[in-house]
Amino acid sequence: MGKVSFGxxxxxxxxINDRNGxxxxxxxxxxxNDVILATWENIGAxxxxxxxxDxxxxxxxxxxxxxxxxQVPLFVLTHRPPEKHPKENENLTITFVTDGIESAIRQAKAVAKEKDVVVFGANVGQQLLRAKLADELQIAIAPVLLGQGLRLFEHLEDLEIYLEKVRTIETEKQVEIWYKVLHE
Structure with missing residues (x-):
């Protein structure tokens, strides 16, 4: 079975954004680069x-x-699905999930089969980490200091999450660090 990665x-x-969002x-x-593109080929949802x-x-x-x-199935965690369902195609379907992160991950893993599930979004990623559903954490570091904005790991003050570095990927202008999430 594939991994669940938050990146x-x-x-x-x-x-993860500037003072204006x-x-x-x-x-x-x-x-x-080619290494990152190769990892994208194993994304199933x-x-x-x-x-x-949005x-x-x-x-x-x-x-x-x-x-x-x-171009894989998308699962959007929300309290408010849109009135009009967005356009889909033969590879990309969109499911709005209203019953929590556990349900979204369960559904995504079912369609991804042996491939990986990737999670995007600060709030959803924090929910994923709280629920102990993340297998890996993938952090790309952009060469910029923003000073203000939304912090990636806000609201996790009461948690201690231990990580083990799996690999580092350097591109022309940035670095990606991949960590295995160690569940106790």
Whole structure:
């Protein structure tokens, strides 16, 4: 069975967006190399929060079917599914999950089969870590200091999570560190 991995790109000072909620400065340096692209081939499903799914206000939800980098089933954790269901295609389906992170991961693992499930979004990732459902943590570090914004690991003050470094991948402008989550 595949792994459940939580991954995001953050600034060197730990923010996943800037003071205005934008992520462009972080992703400006992201250029996946062959190693990263090879790991993407083993992704069988994506779980994300509604904020990540909605992205910016000018993003059309139908665009996922046309241009999202992971053409696999998407599971969007939310309290408020949209009135109009977004466009899908033969590879990318969208399921809005309203009954919690455990349900979203269970559904994603079922469709991913032997492939990996990747989780995006700070809040959903924090829920994943709290529920002890993460097998790996993948952190890309962008070469920027933002000073303010949303921190990746906010609201986990009462947890101690131990990690073991699995690998480090260097791209032209950034570093990705992959950790195994050690469950006690």
């Amino acid at each position: 995001l790109i953050q600034s060197i000072d730990g923010f 934008e992520t462009r400065k972080l992703y400006a340096s992201f250029k996946p 994506v779980v994300m929060g509604r904020n990540s799914f 992205g910016s206000e000018d993003q059309d939800p139908d665009a996922y079917a046309d241009s999202y980098e992971f």
